[in-house]
Amino acid sequence: MTVLLVDVANTVGARPDGWWRDRAGATARLLDRLAALPGTAPPGPDGAPVPVTALVAVVEGRARDVAAPAGVRVVRAEGSGDDALAAAAAELADGDDDLLVVTADRGLRDRLPGAARVTGPGWLLATADAAAQR
Structure with a gap:
């Protein structure tokens, strides 16, 4: 199981x-797409299934007030x-589930x-695109 x-x-x-014209709108659209992932098991970055048990999204700045x-x-x-x-x-790594973090920030x-x-x-974007096509 993976968070x-x-x-x-x-x-x-x-x-x-x-997205830069409407950061909050772009964030809301992404979150709506990602909401389809919990409860699925898409192919992971290494090709093995990733059974998504939960999705936690960190929002900031102008997008901080978007609806969940x-x-x-x-x-x-x-x-x-x-x-x-x-x-x-740090909080999630202490749980029983695996943690997969999505970021390109080195x-x-x-x-x-x-x-x-x-x-x-x-x-993540490719996974969300594939889920939307189902």
Whole structure:
């Protein structure tokens, strides 16, 4: 069983689709797409199934007040999104489930617990795209 922890700002920024014109709107759209993942077992970054038991999304800045769709736990960063994500990762790494963190931020990757696996936003976006086509 796996908990996905998502660096939402980093993931939204991975596709040049005009997200910068409406950060909150882009965040809300991404969260709505990600809400379909808990309870599924998509192919992981290494090809093995990832049974997603929970999805935790860290939001920050202008996107901090977006609504949380059913099935997604939203962590609203009061300050630095990286600090909030690192704290959430430390908390989640103590649980029974595997932790898969989605970020391309190399500095943030260095702050994650050793037990956390890490992948980039490309995998998550492709996974969300595939789930939307089902």
